[in-house]
Amino acid sequence: MLLDFEKPIAELEEKLSSMKQLADENKVDVTEAVKSLEEKINSLKKETFNNLTRWQRVQLSRHADRPYTLDYIYAITNDFIELHGDRQVKDDKAMVGGFATIGKQTFMLIGQQKGRNTKQRQMRNFGMANPEGYRKALRLMKLAEKFDKPIVTFIDTPGAYPGLEAEERGQAEAIARNLKEMFTLKVPVICIVIGEGASGGALGIAIGDRVLMLENTWYSVISPENCSTILWRNWDHKEAAAEALKLTARDMLNFKLIDGIVKEPLGGAHMDPQAMYGIMKREIQKQYKELIKLTAEERISQRIEKFSAMGELK
Missing domain, CATH: 4.10.860 (DNA Excision Repair, Uvrb; Chain A)
Incomplete structure (x- = not known):
């Protein structure tokens, strides 16, 4: 493509x-x-x-050949054990997670997963998790905390699933609970936007000590297309919407809403996946080495202060 x-x-x-x-x-x-x-x-x-314009970076973030969550997990680990289910409703295929070793350290790896073809996209619900997906993610985070293992989340979703059945099962409550609980996790939490970071669907697994974005990704309360639909009643102004939203990694860093940008190979992550996997592995190890020097109380305090300061007027 x-x-x-x-x-x-x-x-x-x-x-x-x-x-x-x-x-x-x-x-x-x-x-x-x-x-x-x-x-x-x-x-x-x-x-x-x-x-690149902001809209062009949005396009790159959705490239069909771009590595997804499981691509990164299988590339940087060789002992991934996927864990299933939220113990309430079912196993949400749009949210994956489990234990794996990076270097000599065991991590809990969690992320949204998209599909490569039509059948996979339907199975993964296009990376849009239901409430059970967020409850599964929280269950795995609590499991990681129980065994004192650091957490890494990979964010790549066009948003939480907006269907009626999702709302009936408590989509808003599930995401809100994740936000609350992630603030007080005692283990290091590293969150990385690897593709699309849309709305509460992304934020539901993005409260961490370090929040990073790959170079050609976006993070916003709404997609450019939906923003254009609301303001202009059609998708024709999506480029203008993307510019107005200021949703790129560079924008987010300037606004102090993220902690860093992870460089991609020239042309994007899909141009050289193997190089991207190496970059990702080194970045996770680097961030973990920095975070492990702090006590749990220091990490929690800094995490709360960081997110509380967002949007302040001075």
Whole structure:
């Protein structure tokens, strides 16, 4: 899948591939031409991806080839044990979690999971969790606290599921309870936005000692399309809505709503997943080493102070 702003780069890469193939077939030395074209491609990539609009970053965050929660978990661990169910209703496939080891440390890893194809998307409910998903997440967090294991959450959702049955089962209460309980968890909590971070659906697993965003992700109370629908009665103004919402990682850092930005490979996480997995693993280990130096009381106090200061007028 190519986004509009990726097409000029893809055309040059196709030209480069054809040039190499032609050179091999005719035994012609085109080293200089290849080098020149590679430099041009690299220069165009840097220019393009360093100057993306907010809407273009939203598009990148939804790229079909972008790594999802389970991709990261299976790539950075080799002993993941998935745990299921909220012990009340059922197992929500849109929310996954379980214990796994990163380096020599065991973590509780939790996150929203999207699907790659139509069948998977239906099973995962497009990454939109029901109340039982948030209750499962809280159950796993409490389990991690019981065994004194740090928690990492991966946020990637277009929002909590807004269906009637979800509201009947207490969607708002489930998310609100997560917010309350996460403030006082005694173990280190690291939250990372890896794709879309929409509304309370994202916030329901995003109260942590460290809240990070990947470079090409977004975090907002509403998506640009829904914002456009409310203000203009259609989706035609989604680009303007994205600019007005100021929802990118850089915006969030400037507003002091997150603690840091995790760089992605040039072109986005989907361009080099293996490199992205390595970056993610190192970032988690780095943040954990910093947090473990603090006592539980210090972490809880700083966590509460950080979120309480958000939105203050001075």
